[in-house]
Amino acid sequence: MSKAGLEALEIAVQEVKTVISTLTEEEWSRPSGCKGWSVRDLVAHMSSNYKETVDPSPAPAEPINLPAERMMDMLVDMRDGWTNQQILDEYLAFADQAVAVLASMQEEPLASTVIPLADLGSYPMNQLADAYAFDHYCHLRIDLLAPDGPIERKMPNADAVRLAPAIGWMITGMPQMQADLGRTLSAPITLTLTGPGGGVWTIAPAGADITVTPGKTPGTVADVSSNGHSFINWGTQRSDWREHCKVTGDEPVAAQFLDALNII
Known part of the structure; x- marks a missing residue:
């Protein structure tokens, strides 16, 4: 999925540039x-x-053992004194280089080298x-743009090229990102x-x-179905899964798991 992820990210970066370059001070x-x-x-x-x-910033003298979300908060906090233009300039300066x-x-020997991502698990590079395709899809199309976000801009519809890698990252990360998640699931279920970008797992x-x-x-006791775009929303607990999902079969078994699921 990773080369597809690169293609999705390249598209998302250009779409993000289009939106953030036109933001007003109020937006x-x-x-x-x-x-x-x-939004800032x-x-x-x-x-x-x-x-x-x-x-990368220089490594601290003492290792920082914090959850990934807290480390991301720290990077944002470091930019509290920046102007909006400085934040925009940083994105424009580094986005294409990061891609x-x-x-x-995507090439060996890096491609298959496994690295830890804080408390999110370990993954081939x-x-x-x-991961970045997921991050950009979620932040652009759920957090930034209407109807879920605060900014009204026209954007091409989300197709499989844009969405499949984001879903793929969530499916890949699901078994690693939450300790003891298996204790919330008493029997196998199906996610449709x-x-x-959809599929069945x-x-x-x-x-x-x-x-x-x-x-x-064989042996699944419930089927949880939703569209793929909505999965980005409820699978990250930005909204309640009950607003988006249809559950057939043993709903209490599925509900206990879905209430706990929170992909980062």
Whole structure:
């Protein structure tokens, strides 16, 4: 999926540039769809990630053992004194360079080299393109743009090229991103995502963990279905899964798992 992730990210970067280059001062200050962050904070998050990808800050004298979300908050906080223009300039300066760095990770020996991502798990480096494609899809199309976000701009519809890598990252990360998630699932269930980038997966308990396999396997007790775009929304707990999903079969089993699921 990673080369597809790179293609999706290249498209998303251009779309983000189009939107953030036209923001008014008032629009920069609006609350985004990402809880606790303004539009300005959201763009600072994306720009700071790209800067760190291209030009990493020096390692601290003592290792920082913090959750990934807190480390991202720290990067945003460091830009509190910046102007909106400075944040925009940082994004424009580093976005394309970061995409080039991620492209270099699609070839060996980097492609298959596994690295840890704080508390999010460990992944081959070529999958970082999927992570960034997910990040940009979510922040652009859920947190920034209406109807879920505060900014009204016209954008091409989300097709499979844009959406499939984001969904792929969520499916890949689901078994690693939450400790003890398997304890919320008492029997296997099926996840069916319709529309662009969709598919079918079986989610099964494996002790404290879960496994996610393509297709529907025998023994599932419930099927959870939603469209793929909505999965980005409810799978990250930006909204309640009940607003988007249809559950057939043993709903209490599915509900306990879905209430706990929170992909980053």
